[in-house]
Amino acid sequence: MIIYGTKSTQLIKETLIDRCPNCGTPNSIEMHVFQKYAHVFWIPFFPIGKTAISQCGHCKQVLKLKEMPASLKTDYENLKLQTKTPVWTFAGAALLAIAITAGVISDRKNDEKNATLILTPKAGDIFEVKTKASQYTLYKVSAIEGDSAIVRINNFETNKISGLADLKSKGDTAYAEDEFAYSKKELKAMLDKGEIIDIDRK
Numbered sequence: 397m398i399i400y401g402t403k404s405t406q407l408i409k410e411t412l413i414d415r416c417p418n419c420g421t422p423n424s425i426e427m428h429v430f431q432k433y434a435h436v437f438w439i440p441f442f443p444i445g446k447t448a449i450s451q452c453g454h455c456k457q458v459l460k461l462k463e464m465p466a467s468l469k470t471d472y473e474n475l476k477l478q479t480k481t482p483v484w485t486f487a488g489a490a491l492l493a494i495a496i497t498a499g500v501i502s503d504r505k506n507d508e509k510n511a512t513l514i515l516t517p518k519a520g521d522i523f524e525v526k527t528k529a530s531q532y533t534l535y536k537v538s539a540i541e542g543d544s545a546i547v548r549i550n551n552f553e554t555n556k557i558s559g560l561a562d563l564k565s566k567g568d569t570a571y572a573e574d575e576f577a578y579s580k581k582e583l584k585a586m587l588d589k590g591e592i593i594d595i596d597r598k
């Protein structure tokens with residue numbers, strides 16, 4: 397469950413010289429200007445505009461922005477010009493952007509690493525493989541012969557990538573005895589086509 401909503405924080409408050417539209421008392425109205433922002437799990441995410449309320453110190457009348465007479469609205473607009481949107485109201489959006497960028501960089505580094513590993517296979521390498529039936533399984537390199545990697549295929553398949561950790565934990569006995577030879581060129585093609593989705597090397 398994601399908890400989200402809007403909150404506001406006071407930016408400025410000022411006593412106005414205007415007469416109160418309700419009781420007519422001058423110098424009695426306090427204008428409070430607020431910054432509204434969206435939050436996710438109470439982390440400020442991004443700003444969503446400003447608003448205000450006014451309160452008369454004499455008759456205690458409270459007016460929301462949309463209830464204010466034009467003169468008070470003008471005071472609000474002028475006061476608003478003196479305020480800045482606090483940078484921290486962007487915190488969540490900034491963190492999200494950083495996380496996405498970091499994820500993209502990390503994916504790209506992994507792709508570069510795999511492109512190197514696939515052309516220099518070693519005994520013990522484990523390839524994470526997506527089958528033609530969109531299942532996931534593991535190939536394990538048992539030896540290198542000339543230009544080819546000799547692989548054994550795991551007896552198990554899983555329908556989710558996350559299930560591969562389970563397959564890995566079953567160890568060596570989970571691989572069939574039959575061996576298949578794949579040339580480096582074939583392995584590279586499988587990686588490029590997304591059939592080999594990741595490579596584990598200890």
Ligand SMILES: [Zn+2]
Pocket residue numbers: 416417418419420421424452453454455456457
């Ligand atoms: Zn008043």
